[in-house]
Amino acid sequence: MTTPDDKDRRLGRFRVDPDHGSRLTTDQGIPVDDTDNSLRVGERGPTLMEDFHFREKLTHFDHERIPERVVHARGTGAYGYFEVTDPLTEYTSAEFLRDTSLRTPVFVRFSTVAGSRGSADTVRDVRGFATKFYTRQGNFDLVGNNMPVFFIQDGIKFPDFVHAVKPEPHNEIPQASSAHDTLWDFVHLQPETTHMMMWLMSDRALPRSFRMMQGFGVHTFRLVDEEGAGTFVKFHWKPRLGTHSLVWDETQKIAGKDPDFNRRDLWEAIEAGQYPEWELGVQLVPEEREHAFDFDLLDATKIIPEEEVPVRPVGRLVLDRNPDNFFAETEQVAFHLGNVVPGIDFTNDPLLQARLFSYLDTQLIRLGGPNFTQLPVNRPVAEVRNHQRDGYHQSAIHTGRAAYHPNSLSGGCPAVVPEGAFTHYQERVDGNKIRKRSESFADHYSQATLFWNSMSDWEKEHIIAAFRFELGKVEHRHIRQGVVANLNNVDHYLAVSVAEGVGVEPPAQPATPNHGRSSPALSQANAPRDSVETRKIAILVADGVDTGDVQTIREALSAVGAIPEVLAARDGEAEGSEGPVEVTRALPTVGSVLYDAVVVPGGKESVTALEADGSAVQFVTEAFKHGKAIGAVGDGIRLLSSARLNGVNDRGEALTADQGVVLQSASGVTGEFIEQFVVAVAAHRHTNRDLAPVPA
Numbered sequence: 001m002t003t004p005d006d007k008d009r010r011l012g013r014f015r016v017d018p019d020h021g022s023r024l025t026t027d028q029g030i031p032v033d034d035t036d037n038s039l040r041v042g043e044r045g046p047t048l049m050e051d052f053h054f055r056e057k058l059t060h061f062d063h064e065r066i067p068e069r070v071v072h073a074r075g076t077g078a079y080g081y082f083e084v085t086d087p088l089t090e091y092t093s094a095e096f097l098r099d100t101s102l103r104t105p106v107f108v109r110f111s112t113v114a115g116s117r118g119s120a121d122t123v124r125d126v127r128g129f130a131t132k133f134y135t136r137q138g139n140f141d142l143v144g145n146n147m148p149v150f151f152i153q154d155g156i157k158f159p160d161f162v163h164a165v166k167p168e169p170h171n172e173i174p175q176a177s178s179a180h181d182t183l184w185d186f187v188h189l190q191p192e193t194t195h196m197m198m199w200l201m202s203d204r205a206l207p208r209s210f211r212m213m214q215g216f217g218v219h220t221f222r223l224v225d226e227e228g229a230g231t232f233v234k235f236h237w238k239p240r241l242g243t244h245s246l247v248w249d250e251t252q253k254i255a256g257k258d259p260d261f262n263r264r265d266l267w268e269a270i271e272a273g274q275y276p277e278w279e280l281g282v283q284l285v286p287e288e289r290e291h292a293f294d295f296d297l298l299d300a301t302k303i304i305p306e307e308e309v310p311v312r313p314v315g316r317l318v319l320d321r322n323p324d325n326f327f328a329e330t331e332q333v334a335f336h337l338g339n340v341v342p343g344i345d346f347t348n349d350p351l352l353q354a355r356l357f358s359y360l361d362t363q364l365i366r367l368g369g370p371n372f373t374q375l376p377v378n379r380p381v382a383e384v385r386n387h388q389r390d391g392y393h394q395s396a397i398h399t400g401r402a403a404y405h406p407n408s409l410s411g412g413c414p415a416v417v418p419e420g421a422f423t424h425y426q427e428r429v430d431g432n433k434i435r436k437r438s439e440s441f442a443d444h445y446s447q448a449t450l451f452w453n454s455m456s457d458w459e460k461e462h463i464i465a466a467f468r469f470e471l472g473k474v475e476h477r478h479i480r481q482g483v484v485a486n487l488n489n490v491d492h493y494l495a496v497s498v499a500e501g502v503g504v505e506p507p508a509q510p511a512t513p514n515h516g517r518s519s520p521a522l523s524q525a526n527a528p529r530d531s532v533e534t535r536k537i538a539i540l541v542a543d544g545v546d547t548g549d550v551q552t553i554r555e556a557l558s559a560v561g562a563i564p565e566v567l568a569a570r571d572g573e574a575e576g577s578e579g580p581v582e583v584t585r586a587l588p589t590v591g592s593v594l595y596d597a598v599v600v601p602g603g604k605e606s607v608t609a610l611e612a613d614g615s616a617v618q619f620v621t622e623a624f625k626h627g628k629a630i631g632a633v634g635d636g637i638r639l640l641s642s643a644r645l646n647g648v649n650d651r652g653e654a655l656t657a658d659q660g661v662v663l664q665s666a667s668g669v670t671g672e673f674i675e676q677f678v679v680a681v682a683a684h685r686h687t688n689r690d691l692a693p694v695p696a
């Protein structure tokens with residue numbers, strides 16, 4: 001049986017520990033007695049060429065960097081395992097999708113797309129979600145994104161799209177942002193981008209955590225059974241903690257306060273044993289139904305609405321180990337859409353077909369030759385035997401004389417055997433050589449409208465604000481106008497709202513009437529919101545804080561899996577009413593944007609001090625602005641008054657728990673307060689507040 005340990009054990013052979021008691025040596029194993037002074041002529045003389053230790057050390061350093069990925073340069077990864085829970089035996093011969101006793105080891109890398117390796121995590125972008133399954137039948141890579149569609153239909157457009165979204169070539173501005181002329185110039189001239197641009201302008205582009213993000217294989221793939229019969233399949237990852245997003249103002253501030261926000265979040269959750277988990281789901285479409293939809297299954301700018309073909313949950317992915325070395329593992333991992341195992345095959349999606357070329361090609365330049373498959377993180381757990389030889393960084397010592405097939409000198413080995421081999425799906429293909437897209441790819445708007453119609457009011461507001469922000473950064477007015485014209489095919493109200501925000505002519509009539517259909521599964525408002533696990537909750541304190549309140553809040557929140565942190569003006573301890581209260585972090589080192597919720601315990605003196613501290617007042621104001629749960633007990637309510645937050649809502653009523661503001665005027669935290677507060681945190685964001693006048 002393959003267990004995660006198999007990959008881990010194999011990695012173990014390559015680990016080099018800085019053993020206690022070990023000696024410093026050169027790369028040739030020669031012990032070194034001084035690594036702080038170069039060899040020179042006299043104390044003040046020139047350095048000598050013969051100082052081999054100096055030259056080796058500097059040369060190695062000079063060559064430390066490799067090219068970053070041309071896209072998805074910024075990323076982070078982790079190991080874990082996959083288990084099939086509902087076997088797909090009748091559809092595929094892939095063992096890891098059939099055998100419930102297998103625990104297939106995996107490595108997953110999450111990424112942003114446009115930014116450089118050192119760019120911030122919380123930018124508006126698509127997120128990569130790439131999984132390498134080390135199956136017993138060989139490596140299978142599911143190289144997906146957190147959005148189910150893509151910008152273009154044919155891979156030949158990929159260089160154009162990427163050149164448009166990357167920093168502009170004359171001044172290399174802006175970094176990790178789509179808010180600039182070249183991207184929107186491309187987009188307004190290429191209407192097939194419209195559906196994906198709706199996703200990119202939505203909250204999906206701002207995940208709260210990689211652990212709270214869906215994943216999609218995007219293309220239609222094919223499962224192939226033991227008899228060679230095929231079934232179309234779309235792959236989905238669904239996070240156990242629900243799909244949740246940040247808000248735009250928050251993401252921009254986090255990019256400064258903690259550019260590693262998503263990376264740190266994943267790392268810390270795994271270190272804390274709170275292992276992230278996803279459910280693998282499949283949408284299966286029998287081959288006879290290939291043409292049963294009003295879109296083409298081969299068009300990667302389309303989803304199959306879940307209401308038309310339900311997602312069947314089939315397995316579980318758990319990430320439970322951080323890598324030992326970022327470069328060796330996360331940077332050198334090489335994914336390739338073409339890594340498939342028997343039982344999984346491709347379709348003629350022209351985007352997919354282009355990717356089959358690109359991924360292998362890119363590794364050759366990025367990892368410096370054809371032997372990157374021998375890097376520890378890339379090695380399959382399945383045995384590798386073939387006649388591939390030599391090349392840069394060959395680390396295998398192939399013995400014997402015969403590196404060809406057929407041979408008699410090695411007894412004909414490695415031999416070609418039919419059992420268990422990959423057999424390509426025998427699709428009949430017949431046609432003329434043409435450069436032409438199928439008519440069935442021509443509708444670029446219906447699903448963009450479907451997405452828009454499926455959004456809640458708050459999500460729609462965010463989409464409009466995002467278009468306004470991005471187009472507001474576009475200098476050329478004809479581009480702004482062109483985008484609005486495109487949007488007028490999606491929804492008239494959307495087009496008019498965007499036009500009004502960016503100072504161009506709003507269209508008088510809809511270009512295409514809105515079809516009125518929606519798909520509830522697309523809205524994050526319908527994602528489960530019942531857990532506070534791993535949510536970070538700030539407890540604001542100062543000297544004089546009610547010790548009992550802090551203790552009860554801390555214990556109660558920890559008991560439900562949240563992460564409470566006590567924040568005060570200074571690190572160390574605060575002097576509580578009945579003894580010292582340990583401070584987790586000093587306020588100046590954090591900010592409300594790094595927390596999911598905030599609670600202010602009682603204590604007259606403490607609250608008076610917080611009221612006089614602008615950063616504490618701003619903390620609650622900003623949390624309110626971002627729709628987060630806020631709790632206050634006894635005197636703590638006064639801080640909300642200072643922040644002018646315990647006033648009225650947009651209906652002129654006092655703020656209530658259903659708006660995520662949980663107040664308890666009596667002192668001494670009660671069970672009821674905790675219960676209401678936990679529900680408010682689990683709701684993730686409260687959209688029924690009057691946010692416009694709140695300064696943050």
Ligand code: HDE
Pocket residue numbers: 069070071072075109110111127128129130143144145150154155156158216217218219300333334335351352354355358359360362363
């Ligand atoms: Fe990629 N993509 N891509 N892509 N992609 C790369 O491969 C490419 C596409 C995705 O964490 C590159 O190793 C082309 C769709 C992820 O290492 C490169 C086309 C989807 C990652 C490449 C696409 C993706 C990549 C850059 C259009 C979602 C990061 C470095 C035909 C289904 C993998 C590398 C990691 C990386 C090419 C479109 C996802 C250049 C030509 C659609 C998650 O090969």
